[in-house]
Amino acid sequence: MVSPVPREVTTLFELLSNSRTGTIFAYGQTSSGKTYTMQGSHTQPGIIPLAIRDVFQHIVDVSHQLAKPNLFLLRVSYLEIYNEQIKDLFNPKNDNLKIHENPNRDIYVGDLTENIVCTPEAVSEWMLKGEGANRHVGETNMNERSSRSHTIFRMVRWEQQFDSRTSFSGAYKVSCLNLVDLAGSERVGHTGAEGIRLKEGGHINKSLLALGTVIGKLSDAAGTDRMHIPYRDSKLTRILQPSLGGNARTCIICTVNPTALYVEETLSTLKFATRAKTIRNRPEVNEDVSEQALLRKYRKEINALKSQLDEVRNFVFPLE
Numbered sequence: 001m002v003s004p005v006p007r008e009v010t011t012l013f014e015l016l017s018n019s020r021t022g023t024i025f026a027y028g029q030t031s032s033g034k035t036y037t038m039q040g041s042h043t044q045p046g047i048i049p050l051a052i053r054d055v056f057q058h059i060v061d062v063s064h065q066l067a068k069p070n071l072f073l074l075r076v077s078y079l080e081i082y083n084e085q086i087k088d089l090f091n092p093k094n095d096n097l098k099i100h101e102n103p104n105r106d107i108y109v110g111d112l113t114e115n116i117v118c119t120p121e122a123v124s125e126w127m128l129k130g131e132g133a134n135r136h137v138g139e140t141n142m143n144e145r146s147s148r149s150h151t152i153f154r155m156v157r158w159e160q161q162f163d164s165r166t167s168f169s170g171a172y173k174v175s176c177l178n179l180v181d182l183a184g185s186e187r188v189g190h191t192g193a194e195g196i197r198l199k200e201g202g203h204i205n206k207s208l209l210a211l212g213t214v215i216g217k218l219s220d221a222a223g224t225d226r227m228h229i230p231y232r233d234s235k236l237t238r239i240l241q242p243s244l245g246g247n248a249r250t251c252i253i254c255t256v257n258p259t260a261l262y263v264e265e266t267l268s269t270l271k272f273a274t275r276a277k278t279i280r281n282r283p284e285v286n287e288d289v290s291e292q293a294l295l296r297k298y299r300k301e302i303n304a305l306k307s308q309l310d311e312v313r314n315f316v317f318p319l320e
């Protein structure tokens, strides 16, 4: 089990915040401390509560640095992948959501509820609501509260720049942070899973196998552009596609249980980590400049050029 919140991660949002997509996920066998790492406890907050705090703090810090404050909007969503079905944890009636790709090749989940939040407390409240009432958790021989699904908690920060002409410029930046808590790989011999738990375990292992294959292929393909990567083999890898070899910054935390009994699982997790380390993503800035903003920019440039021309004229004509 790892002690929660590695130091690098607590400041991660600051690194991501310049209009980028970032993902943090915990990977490891069942009962090795993934949920604990992501959520922490009352006395030791995990990555999710610390990231929420950082996101708001960063907005305050940026606002203080600017002469005119930008406009910020923060939205959160929370989904789980349970038995290969995507469920909206903010609205459990949305329980078989589809994955789509837009013309910009962005991957998104259709009809997922997004809530606008104004305070860290509001984010935590939404999280607790989704977590407590709706997420699939069950008891196995290895963990009293074993996660039976993968979850993705997403915060999207939208920032519109201020224009000196008393209005907002129209240009905006989008930063997105995905906090992923995976279900753990498990051996039936250790977990004693039967019936519904066995079925869940089968789906969990299958999607983690797909994740392992994607990571393996990406590390084999490091430095080349040609290899086919089977992102579509599971919902998990398809949703995480931008974070795995795509344009996001990604941080993977691997958790192990150091007991001798689990040496094989530990070895397998360490192999996964070693391969994942070789993958190079290509982070890109998500900035959108609207037509209006462009028009305003061009008008400004034309005015500046006109006044330069006037200055030159004034300089030439008095001599005549």
Ligand SMILES: Nc1ncnc2c1ncn2[C@@H]1O[C@H](COP(=O)(O)OP(=O)(O)OP(=O)(O)O)[C@@H](O)[C@H]1O
Binding pocket: 001, 002, 003, 004, 028, 029, 030, 031, 032, 033, 034, 035, 036, 037, 143, 145, 146, 147, 148, 182, 183, 184, 185, 255
């Ligand atoms: N660093 C830690 N300090 C104290 N307790 C911990 C720590 N890491 C894990 N635990 C405890 O160990 C148990 C299992 O941890 P956790 O539920 O986080 O595992 P997991 O990897 O998410 O398991 P699963 O894949 O089955 O959901 C929990 O009771 C948790 O509180």
